[in-house]
Amino acid sequence: MSRFDNVNGFNDDESEFAKHLKPVGRALEMDGYYVWCNSPIEGDDGKIHVFFSRWIAKKGMGGWINGCEICHATSDQAEGPYQFIDVVLAPRPGFWDATTCHNPSIKKVDDRYALFYMGNGNGKTNTKLIGLATANSLNGPWYRSDKPLLETGVEGAWDDHCTTNPAFIKHDNGQYWLYYKSWNTKEYETGTGAIRGNRKYGLAIASTLEGPYTKYNGNPIIDFSSRGNNTQFEDAFVWRDKKRFKMLGRDMGIFNHENGIIMESKDGMKWNAPKIAYYAASKYMELPPAPSHLKKWGRFERPQLLFLKGKPAYLFTAFQGGQHMTASSFIFRID
Numbered sequence: 001m002s003r004f005d006n007v008n009g010f011n012d013d014e015s016e017f018a019k020h021l022k023p024v025g026r027a028l029e030m031d032g033y034y035v036w037c038n039s040p041i042e043g044d045d046g047k048i049h050v051f052f053s054r055w056i057a058k059k060g061m062g063g064w065i066n067g068c069e070i071c072h073a074t075s076d077q078a079e080g081p082y083q084f085i086d087v088v089l090a091p092r093p094g095f096w097d098a099t100t101c102h103n104p105s106i107k108k109v110d111d112r113y114a115l116f117y118m119g120n121g122n123g124k125t126n127t128k129l130i131g132l133a134t135a136n137s138l139n140g141p142w143y144r145s146d147k148p149l150l151e152t153g154v155e156g157a158w159d160d161h162c163t164t165n166p167a168f169i170k171h172d173n174g175q176y177w178l179y180y181k182s183w184n185t186k187e188y189e190t191g192t193g194a195i196r197g198n199r200k201y202g203l204a205i206a207s208t209l210e211g212p213y214t215k216y217n218g219n220p221i222i223d224f225s226s227r228g229n230n231t232q233f234e235d236a237f238v239w240r241d242k243k244r245f246k247m248l249g250r251d252m253g254i255f256n257h258e259n260g261i262i263m264e265s266k267d268g269m270k271w272n273a274p275k276i277a278y279y280a281a282s283k284y285m286e287l288p289p290a291p292s293h294l295k296k297w298g299r300f301e302r303p304q305l306l307f308l309k310g311k312p313a314y315l316f317t318a319f320q321g322g323q324h325m326t327a328s329s330f331i332f333r334i335d
Contacts, residue, residue, distance in 0.1 A: 015275035066123035128162035
């Protein structure tokens with residue numbers, strides 16, 4: 001249980017990361033769309049490039065699972081404003097990603113750009129799979145495989161339902177490490193409560209960027225189910241800092257369901273106890289009452305970092321609301 005109880009709002013569970021966050025504000029507010037999953041990178045052209053998910057507002061928040069596309073925007077500075085460039089990945093009828101493209105995570109890997117994402121083929125969660133698109137330039141053209149990068153586990157396995165929420169790092173040993181979220185189908189179909197199933201994280205490793213990726217025998221590497229109350233984890237972002245692995249993600253019951261959490265690891269497989277990476281929006285601003293159609297009101301999701309000069313400089317998140325009462329990016333500066 002969190003010790004968030006003193007007059008200043010600080011507590012023993014707060015990370016050093018959280019102490020350096022300064023809210024900047026919203027970006028990529030688009031009339032007629034929900035915007036989610038904002039993944040930034042500094043380009044060779046000096047611009048900041050953001051790859052993000054969007055879907056038509058008429059679909060409501062649930063449009064991410066059926067009708068989402070991945071887009072590209074740029075700015076001369078990290079804090080925006082951002083200019084829409086184009087749609088990078090759209091659903092492909094007849095393929096495994098026929099009904100949605102979501103969860104973009106952009107990386108420069110070797111001499112190419114790698115855009116990891118999730119697609120599905122039936123507009124439901126049980127066909128969500130991780131894919132990869134590559135390009136020599138952030139402006140494309142982008143080439144994606146006809147097959148997903150990572151398949152589900154065998155029936156009955158902890159990860160037999162889907163593979164999603166990709167987080168990637170190239171290890172110092174030259175291996176390509178892909179972290180992924182999944183859960184068990186039976187638990188999902190027979191479970192009760194607001195969130196059925198238990199989201200956990202696994203690791204898959206390859207000797208080349210395109211794979212094949214082999215799942216680590218010790219999976220799942222992040223499993224909070226033993227804490228009770230269906231505590232779980234999602235939205236991972238992984239990076240290396242001074243020879244340690246660090247991971248951001250969304251809290252799903254460690255402290256509450258509004259915070260972000262951060263963990264550290266020596267080997268990228270065994271992770272220490274979570275600390276608070278960022279708080280609910282009410283800590284940083286005054287919020288009006290929650291609109292009835294926005295069920296994730298007041299929390300930041302899908303944390304992604306922008307690195308400048310090799311160091312984390314900005315935190316990009318997804319945040320409901322804004323001038324169109326849909327969703328947009330929300331940016332924090334890391335001082």
